[in-house]
Each structure stands twice: as C-alpha cells, then as structure tokens.
Amino acid sequence: MRLPDLEAWAIFAAVADHQSFSGAADAIGLSKATVSKAVSRLEQQLGQSLFHRTSRRLALTEAGKPLADHARRMVGEARAAEEAARDAASAPQGTVRVAAPMSFGVANVAPLVAEFLTRHPAVDIDLHLSDARVDIVAEGFDIALRIGELADSSLRGRRLCGIATHIVAAPAYLAAAGQPGHAAELSHHRMLRYANILGPWRFRGPDGQEVAVRPDGPLNANSGDALVPALVAGLGIAALPGFIVGPHLQSGALVAILPDWTPPPVSLHLLTPPSPLRPARVEALIAFFAERLRDPCAEALKTHAGQPAFAHG
Template identity: 75%
Template sequence: MNKLPDLEAWAIFAAVAEQRSFSGGAAALGLSKATVSKAIARLEARLGQSLFHRTSRRLSLTEAAGPLAERARAMVAEAEAAEEAARDGATSPAGRIRVAAPMGFGVASVAPVLAGFLDAHPMVEIDLHLSDARTDIVAGGFDLALRIGEPPDSSLRVRRLCAVDFHIVASPLYLTRHGRPAHAAELARHRLLAYSNIPGPWRMRGSGGEEVVVPPVGPLLANSGDALLPALMAGLGIAQLPSFIVGPHLASGVLEAILPDWTPPPTALHLLTPPGTLRPARVEALIAWLAKHLRDSGAPFS
C-alpha cells in the first residue's frame, strides 16, 4: 500500500517557493528553519529530485519544481478552503488575500472599494499589487486578479463583472493644430497615442454599422494609459482610453471626446481566480463585494 502524501512537506515547499527563502518560508509559517529544511529534504527524497538550486546568496526553483510549486500552492488553497467550509461561517472571514489589478484602474476604482471591504471585515488583510503587466496569478500566488479586456484562454476561473467604456479623445490644442476628424477613417492621417494593453489596430463601428480599422501609428506607445496623459494633454496626438482614466479630464474640458458616432468593440472587466472548486471564505467574501460594488459603481465606466 502506498504511503499517504506528505501534505505538511508540500505546504512547507509552497511557502519556501513563494518566499524564495528557507528562512522566509519558516517565518511565514511560524516554524523553525530546521523544521523547514527537514521537510524539504523529506519531500526531495520522496520525489527523487532536487527542488531548489542553493547558493550562498540565493535560492531558486529547479526546472522541474516550477510546475510542482503551482500544484503545492493549489493544495494549500484547497485545504484552507475545505477547513473554512467545514466551519460553515461560524467565524468571520480572516486572513490575507493577495489581489492583482491594473495600475490606473486599481488606483481609481479598486482601492476605494477595498477600503469599504476592510472596514466591514476587520480580520482580513489585503496584499494589493498594481501593475499593467499581465500577471501570472497562479505562479505569483494571487487569490484573484482583475483584468480589462479579453480573458486568457486558460484553466483560470473567469467571471465577467461589468462593461468598461472607451473613448477616442484629444486635447483642444491638438484639434486646433491638426483639425477634428469627422470620420473614423481620417484617424489614419493623425498622430495616435497607443495603449498597448489593448493590442492590435483600433477597430471602430459607426452608428450605421460601418467598420473601420486603423493601425495606431504615432509618437508614443505605452502599457499604461496614465502614461499617455501628459503627451495627450500637450496636444501630441489622439488616444483611445478607458473612462476611468480620461473621465475627470473630459469633465474638466482638458480633453474632448471626438467621433461620438464611432465606438470601439465592447470591453469588459473580468475577475480571475486560480483553478479549483473551493475558495477560502475570505476570498469568496471579497469576490462578492467586488462584484457588487464595481458593477454598481457607474462613475468609472460611464
């Protein structure tokens, strides 16, 4: 009969892999470094292979250990979720939640919503990572991520939260210097500032159903919409950006929406979580909170 899996060793391996340190993993788990070292040695002996490259200065995963670390994190998450489900809500949600979100949207819309959640759930801690890069939420050990645009084709669990409006905008200075396009096809003759998180050419549909595709050729390409704002306000081009970035500037008149009869393809905000059927109660509570408050919050999307 095969021995049962060494679940303790797998959990310790997950912590060391996340911290990239034996001492860091020990501190995260409240264990001694000796206990952690023995557990890793025990697991390596069972698997018949090394899990880490060890030098005097750094610790890194072996090639074979990368996928194993993801499975180990999934095991720990499933075990935590099972324990919380067994308690059946007898206690308030507690513990840390790691969240990834785009930079501009995170500052404008996510952070205010999280403040209310933390006030309502004082035993929960949130570790919020803001980046416009496409974060690997499984490898990064995130409990959930918010993304704008098409969800990835993967094993991740995806939930659509709400639509995100995009506007074609320019400054009055640019329009005075270069003229106001009357048709989407005229954008090909203008300087365009490109938001690389929405890759490919600009696609627009007119009110009569006509479709126009324009490659965004211009002086600036950035993976952050906020990084385009200085050049946009300085009159250096036209941009296609979400309302949570340009909304305040449209309201103040610093920027103007142009080509109102032409709309980009529908874009949505999605919530992504790692694969698996069980999630800790604290994560379920945050998902429900984000789904309600981001869906009901009209300002960032209108």
C-alpha cells in the first residue's frame, strides 16, 4: 500500500493559502524549487492540475479548490495531534484564534477573553470581531461564535443558549405613528433593518398565526448598534437582540412592542473545525465559553423595564 504524500499535501495547502510559490516557500522555510516540485508531484499523483499558472497570477483550478480544503484539514489535524501530545504534559499555551459577532463580541466576549488570559498566562488570543461570516477552516480560526441559524456544514457546533429578540421603538415614534397591535400592521410603519438578516420579518402570534412582513424604512445597516441612534431619534421600528437594546429599554429611551408576537428562535452557537483533535488551549477556551456565555444570554432573556423579552430556544 502506497502511503499518501503528506509533505506534498502540506506544501499544497501553504501555496493555496499564500497564492504564491515564493510566498509559501518563505512561510514554511523551503526553497521555491522544492515547493514547486512538491506541487507538481502531487498533481502527477492526482492526475489533474491544481493551479492555473500565469506570469502574473496563481489561482486554484476548480478541481484544486475542494482539494485545498482537504489539505488544510490534513495540516490542521496533524498540528492538533502534535500539540495534543505536547499539551498532555504541560499547561495550555500558544495562540487561539477566535471569531465573534461585533456587538456581542465587544459586550460579552472581550471581557471573558481578559478573564481567560488572566487565568492562562501562557495562552494568547487572536480575537476577530465582525458581523461577516468567516470561513473557519480557510481562515485558520479555532473557534467561532455565531448567532442565528447554522447552515449545514462539516463544522462541529454546539448551542450555548437562546438569544432574546425585541421589537422596539422610541416612545416619540409610537406617539406620532401609533403603536401596532398586530404584526401585520408593521407593514404600515417605518422599519430599520439589520442587513445581515435577509428576507422578510416573520412572526408567530398567540393563536399560532404566522405573519411575514417585508421591512421598508430609511436605514439599513450591517451593525445592530448602528440602528440604535436612529431608533432613539424616533425614526422607526427595529427587531434587535437584547444585548444591544437592553440598556435602552431599561432607561426608557426605547420600549418593546408586540409582546404576543414572537420572531423565529435565535441561538448562540460555538463552532470549531471538523477535526475532533484540539490542543489543550482550545479545549480550555471552549469549556470556559460554554460555562460563562450562558450568563449574558440568561440576562438577555430577562424582562427589561417591565417589557417582556422574546425568549427563544
């Protein structure tokens, strides 16, 4: 039985990541000729080209794209196995790359990162905050926290808790435009939209009735926090999580409406690459997040200023 050419696969992954033979050679400490020969050797073994090569550009072929993901997983699992062996005899150490949503990350993840680093001084955390969905495997993240529905994938995921969603507006807006008593009436109101939520707003009423409303209003933003000033200024109605609008509900700057109409369930999930092999530092941070991130979620489910939260999941 011929063993797989693991060195060639690892070199191929480096070239795919750097989109350059010379860049990959510099990163892994090999000569450009050695890198080029390894990729050519792999192409011959597979019987197909992995890259389109021109004098100015190097790009993965259609066949090479899925194989690059396989190569990255091979390299990741090999590194995890080596690190697991080392970690078995030592305290967690090294870097953990974490991706999290911007608003939730600033409010809830960043304080926990500081606490975790205090407990584990040999660990470094590379925290990436963005509401854009990252490719965990391709971008080299160890952990991703994600709010919302999960697409089918090979990633390993666990649900941490439900997230409360509130339909909110300023008292001044409701005084001027009237307070809707039925979800369908939202179509006659100005609605401020969170761009990462696609399609219509959907609600289920107390009698099981389902209503879909397509939001239309003066502001569309890819950050929930960016909608709050417009809400407080009385410019419309928005559907936002409790960790964003909670303080404004408590202060009375915003009020929750339509308490009998619930949006679809929303949850916080923790995702990791598909390999079950993880370094001790990653396992430690996963366990820490799983324990501690239930608290802010529980807080988000509480009633704010007498207004009921829409608790999901």
